[in-house]
Amino acid sequence: MIRRLSRPLVIILGSLAIAQFFVPHQASRWVEARLLDWLVLLESAALVAGILALARRHAARISRGEGPERALAAVTLGAMAFMLATGLALGTGPGSAFGAIYLSVLQPIQASMMSLLGFFMASAVFRSFRLTSAPATILLVSALTVLLARVPLGEHLVPRISMFSTWIIRGPNVAATRGLWIGIGLAACATGFRVILGIQGPTGAKRS
Amino acid sequence: MFDPAVLVPALLTLGVFSILYRENLVYRIIEHVGVGLAAGYALAMIIRTGLIPRILSAAADPVALVTMALAIPACVGIAVSSWRRNTLGTVGISVAASIAAGLALPGIVENLILEQMRATMVPIGLSSDAGFDSLVVAIGVLSTMAYFSFTREPRGIRGVAALTGLYTLMISFGASFGYAAMSRFTLLIGRFLFLLRDWLHLVR
Amino acid sequence: MRLDYLALLASLTRIDRRILYLLVALAIVIPLLAASGTRVTPAAESEGFFRAVQRVSEGQTVLLAADYNGATAFELEPMVTTLVQEVFSRGARLVLVCLDPQGIGLVEAKVQMLADAAGKTYGTDWVFLGYRPSAPGVIMSLASAPYTVFPRDHRGTSLRALPLAAGLSGHSDYQLVAVVASGPAAQDWVIYGHARYRAPIVIGLGGGLGPTFQGFLDTHAIAGLIAGLRGAAEYEQLTGRPGEALRALSAQAMAHLLLIALIILGNAAFFAAKWRDRPPV
Numbered sequence: 001m002i003r004r005l006s007r008p009l010v011i012i013l014g015s016l017a018i019a020q021f022f023v024p025h026q027a028s029r030w031v032e033a034r035l036l037d038w039l040v041l042l043e044s045a046a047l048v049a050g051i052l053a054l055a056r057r058h059a060a061r062i063s064r065g066e067g068p069e070r071a072l073a074a075v076t077l078g079a080m081a082f083m084l085a086t087g088l089a090l091g092t093g094p095g096s097a098f099g100a101i102y103l104s105v106l107q108p109i110q111a112s113m114m115s116l117l118g119f120f121m122a123s124a125v126f127r128s129f130r131l132t133s134a135p136a137t138i139l140l141v142s143a144l145t146v147l148l149a150r151v152p153l154g155e156h157l158v159p160r161i162s163m164f165s166t167w168i169i170r171g172p173n174v175a176a177t178r179g180l181w182i183g184i185g186l187a188a189c190a191t192g193f194r195v196i197l198g199i200q201g202p203t204g205a206k207r208s
Numbered sequence: 209m210f211d212p213a214v215l216v217p218a219l220l221t222l223g224v225f226s227i228l229y230r231e232n233l234v235y236r237i238i239e240h241v242g243v244g245l246a247a248g249y250a251l252a253m254i255i256r257t258g259l260i261p262r263i264l265s266a267a268a269d270p271v272a273l274v275t276m277a278l279a280i281p282a283c284v285g286i287a288v289s290s291w292r293r294n295t296l297g298t299v300g301i302s303v304a305a306s307i308a309a310g311l312a313l314p315g316i317v318e319n320l321i322l323e324q325m326r327a328t329m330v331p332i333g334l335s336s337d338a339g340f341d342s343l344v345v346a347i348g349v350l351s352t353m354a355y356f357s358f359t360r361e362p363r364g365i366r367g368v369a370a371l372t373g374l375y376t377l378m379i380s381f382g383a384s385f386g387y388a389a390m391s392r393f394t395l396l397i398g399r400f401l402f403l404l405r406d407w408l409h410l411v412r
Numbered sequence: 413m414r415l416d417y418l419a420l421l422a423s424l425t426r427i428d429r430r431i432l433y434l435l436v437a438l439a440i441v442i443p444l445l446a447a448s449g450t451r452v453t454p455a456a457e458s459e460g461f462f463r464a465v466q467r468v469s470e471g472q473t474v475l476l477a478a479d480y481n482g483a484t485a486f487e488l489e490p491m492v493t494t495l496v497q498e499v500f501s502r503g504a505r506l507v508l509v510c511l512d513p514q515g516i517g518l519v520e521a522k523v524q525m526l527a528d529a530a531g532k533t534y535g536t537d538w539v540f541l542g543y544r545p546s547a548p549g550v551i552m553s554l555a556s557a558p559y560t561v562f563p564r565d566h567r568g569t570s571l572r573a574l575p576l577a578a579g580l581s582g583h584s585d586y587q588l589v590a591v592v593a594s595g596p597a598a599q600d601w602v603i604y605g606h607a608r609y610r611a612p613i614v615i616g617l618g619g620g621l622g623p624t625f626q627g628f629l630d631t632h633a634i635a636g637l638i639a640g641l642r643g644a645a646e647y648e649q650l651t652g653r654p655g656e657a658l659r660a661l662s663a664q665a666m667a668h669l670l671l672i673a674l675i676i677l678g679n680a681a682f683f684a685a686k687w688r689d690r691p692p693v
Contacts (some may be wrong), residue, residue: 002250003295003299006295006298006299006302006303007689008304009299010302010303010306011306013303013306013310014306014307014309014310016312016315017306017307017308017309017310017311017312018310018311018314020310020311021315021607022314023312026391029556029557031409032365032552032556032557033553033556033557033560034271034275034308034560035307036281036311036404036548036552036553036556036557036560036561037272037275037277037310037553037560037561038275038303038304038307039304039307039308039311039548039549040544040545040549040550040561041262041276041283041552042279042282042286042300042301042304042546043277043304043545043546043549044254044258044259044283044545045282045283045284045286045287045302045548046286046301046302046542046545047250047513047545048251048254048287049286049287049289049297050289050292051247051250051251051292052287052290052291052449053241053290053291053392055247056246056290057336059581060649068233068236068264072236072240072349073240075237075240075244076240076241076243076244076247077244078244079240079241079242079243079244079245079248079321080244080245080247080250080251081244082244082245082248083244083245083247083249083252083423084248084251084252085254087248087249087251087253087255087256087330088252088256088395091256092252092253092256092257092516092517093349093567094517094520094521094524096274098249098252098517099235099482099517100213101211101245101280102245102249102482102517102518103211103213103517103518104212104217105216105217105218105220105245106240106242106246106482106514107217107482107485107517107518108216108217108218108220108371108402108482109220109224109227109238109242109245109482110242110246110481110482110483111221111395111398111399111482111483111485111486112220112225112399112515113239113483113596114225114483114484115392115395115396115398115399116224116225116227116228117392117395117665118220118392118393118395118396118436119228119334119396119433119437120435121389121393121671122391122431122433122435122436122670122671122674123429123433124252124271124477125389125674125675125678126427126674126677126678127431127678128678129675129679130679130680131679131683132679133240133509134311134375135374135375135378136378138375138378138379138382139379139382139385140282140380140382140675141380141382142378142379142380142381142382142383142385142386143382143383143385143386143675144382144672144675145382145386146382146383146385146387147386147390147668147672148230148672149388149666149670150390150664150665150668151615151665151668151669152450152665153665153669153674162453166455167341168379168382168383169383169623169626170341171305171341171344171345172344172348172376173260173345173380173384173623173626174343174378174384174626174630175343175345175347175348175351175352175376175380176347176348176352176376176379176380176628177357177378177380177623177624177626177627178324178327178328178345178348178349178352178627179331179348179349179350179351179352179353179355179373179376180352181320181324181627182320182324182325182349182353183322183352183353183356184320184411185316185319185320185321186315186321187231187326187540188312188313188316189313189316189317189321190310191309191343191350192310192312192313192316193309193313194311195302195305195306195309196240196306196313198302198311200304202494207256208593228430228433229430230537246514249513249514249517250513250514250671253513253516253543254513254543254545256445257516257542257543257566257568258542258543258544258545260568261563261564261568262563264563264564265563265570267565269563272560272563292581308546308548311548311552311604312548312603312604314555315603315604315606315607316603318607319602319603319606319607319628319631319633320603321632323631323632324627324631326631327627327630327631341570353573359571366513380623384620384623384624384625385637387619387620387621387623387640388619388620388621389671390619390640390641390642390664390668391487391618391619391620391640391641392620393440393668393671394619394641394660394661394664395483395484395486395487395669396436396440396667397440397486397599397641397660397664397667398485398486398487398660399486400437400440400441400444400663401444401656401660401663404441404444404445404471409448410445411445412447
C-alpha cells in the first residue's frame with residue numbers, strides 16, 4: 001500500500017515545492033517550512049545510512065578478510081567508534097576532547113592527504129601534458145598562460161601576459177562555462193521533472 | 209616541538225607523505241584512522257548538534273512534533289536501508305529527491321538558464337573591446353552548446369560550430385587546470401608551512 | 413667525447429617520480445624559508461568582494477557560510493580570517509553556518525579566536541548555527557524560516573534566547589551573504605540563495621572552481637568573487653591586513669614556475685624520445 005501511495009505523494013510534495021516560488025503567501029511559507037524540515041530530516045537519515053553502510057562494510061571485512069586487511073578494517077571501525085563515543089559522552093564543543101582530537105589528528109590527516117595531490121599533479125603534468133593534437137595544444141597554451149600570469153616574473157618574461165590571461169578567463173572561459181551551465185540547467189530541469197512525476201528515482205525506477 | 213598538539217599532527221603529516229617514497233603500512237594505518245575518525249565525527253555531530261536539539265525543540269512545539277513524527281518512519285527506513293532495502297526507505301528517498309528537485313527547479317531555470325542567456329544577449333561589435341568580448345562570448349556559448357548537440361552528425365556548418373566549441377572548451381579547461389594547480393599547491397604549502405613554522409620553528 | 417643531448421633529453425621520460433616530488437618540495441620550502449613578502453594587483457572580482465563587505469555598516473548583520481573542511485582549510489581560512497576581521501571591525505554582527513560536516517570544529521575554533529581578539533561576545537555579536545545536512549534545506553530555511561531547521565544554535569542554546577538570533581525572520585535580516593566554500597556548496601548558494609536573499613552574495617572559492625563561477629558575475633548572481641590563495645591575498649591587500657595568503661604567495665609563484673618548467677621539459681623529453689626512436693628513412 002505504501003508503495004502504491006508513494007507516487008502520488010512524490011508528485012504532490014514535488015509540486016508543492018515548486019509552487020512555493022510563485023506563491024508569496026503566509027500559508028505557502030508555512031508549507032515550505034514543513035517541506036524544508038522534512039528535507040533536512042530525511043537527508044540526515046541518508047547521511048546516517050551512509051556511515052552505517054561504511055561500518056557494515058568494514059565489519060564484513062573483519063569477518064571475511066585476512067591479514068592486514070582485517071586489521072585495517074578493525075582500525076577504521078575502532079577509530080569510528082572511539083570518535084563517536086568521545087563526541088557523545090564528552091561533548092562536541094570547542095576545548096572538548098572531541099574538538100582536540102579533530103584538530104590534532106583528523107584535520108592534519110585530511111589536509112596532508114589532499115596536499116599529496118600537489119606532488120601527483122607535478123608528476124602527471126611532466127608525463128602526460130603533451131602537445132599531441134590541436135585541442136591538447138590549445139589546452140596547454142591556455143594553462144601555461146594562466147599559470148605564468150599568476151607569477152610576478154610572468155610579466156617580465158612575456159609582456160601583457162596578465163591582460164591576455166584575464167581575457168581568457170572573462171572571454172572564452174566564460175563562454176564555455178556558460179554553455180555548460182545552460183546545458184546543465186536544461187538537463188537538471190528534465191531530470192527534476194522526471195523525479196517529481198515519479199518517472200525517475202528510487203520508486204520510479206522499479207515501475208519503468 | 210615536542211608539544212603533543214604539534215608533534216602528533218607533524219608526525220601524521222610525515223606519515224602521509226611517506227607514501228611518496230613507496231606504499232607502506234604506516235600510510236595505510238593513517239588512511240584508515242582518518243576514514244574512521246571522519247565518519248565518527250560526522251555521526252557524533254549529527255546526533256549531538258542536529259538530532260538531539262531537534263527532538264528537544266519538538267517537545268515544546270506541536271507543529272514541529274507532528275512534522276517530525278511524520279518523517280520518523282521514512283528516516284528509520286532510510287537508515288535501515290544501509291543493510292536491507294525496504295519500502296519505507298525507498299519512499300523516503302523518493303520524497304527527499306522530489307522536494308529537493310521542486311525547490312531547485314525555479315532557481316535552476318532562473319540562474320543557470322535565463323540569466324545566463326540574458327548575459328549573452330548583449331550588444332556585440334568589433335569597434336570596442338567590450339563589444340568584441342561579447343562577440344567572443346556569444347560565439348563561444350553557441351559553439352559549446354553545438355559541441356554537445358548529438359542529434360545529427362556534425363558536418364558542414366555544424367561541424368565547424370562543434371569544432372569551435374571544442375576549442376573554446378579546451379581554453380576553459382586549460383584555465384581551470386591553471387587554477388586547480390594553484391589550489392593543490394596551496395594545500396601543499398599549508399602543510400610545509402605547518403612543519404617549518406609550527407613544528408620546527410624554522411620560519412617566523 | 414661529444415655529449416648526446418638528444419639521448420639525455422629523451423632519458424628524462426624515464427625519470428623517477430620521487431625526483432619530481434623532491435623538486436616540488438624544494439620549490440615550496442626554499443621560498444618559505446626565504447620568507448619574502450610579495451604584493452599583488454587585485455582583480456576586478458576581488459574588488460567587488462571587498463566593496464560589498466565595505467558597504468556593511470555598524471549594527472547590520474552578515475550571514476557567513478563557511479563550507480570547507482580540514483582538507484582545504486589552508487586555502488580558505490585566510491579568506492574567513494580577513495572577512496571576519498573586517499565584519500567585526502565595522503561593528504557588524506555575524507551569523508555563522510557550516511554546510512560541511514567535516515569543517516564544523518575548524519570553523520568554530522577560528523571564528524571564536526577572531527571574536528575573542530576583537531572583544532566580541534557570543535550571542536550578541538556573533539552566533540554559530542552549526543551544521544545541518546542538506547544544503548538546499550539550510551540555504552532556503554535561513555531565508556524563510558530559520559527556527560524550523562535551527563531551533564537551537566551549535567552549542568544547544570535556543571535561538572530565541574540569544575539576542576542576535578532572537579529577531580531572525582529570514583532573508584531580510586542580512587545585509588550581506590558571504591560564502592566561503594571548497595566544493596559544490598557555492599553553486600547551491602547561487603541556485604537556491606540568489607532569488608531568496610535580498611542581500612548581495614559574495615563568494616570565496618577554492619582555486620580550482622574560480623573560472624567556473626566567473627559567469628555568475630556577469631549575471632549579477634554574485635557581487636564579488638575571490639578564488640584560491642591568490643584571491644585571498646588580493647583581499648588581504650585590499651583590506652590592508654597582510655596575512656597567511658600574502659605570505660604563502662611567493663612559494664606558490666615558485667611552484668607555478670616549476671610546473672611550467674616541468675610542462676616544457678616533459679614535452680621536450682617526449683619529442684626527443686620520439687625523434688630518437690623514429691624509423692630510419
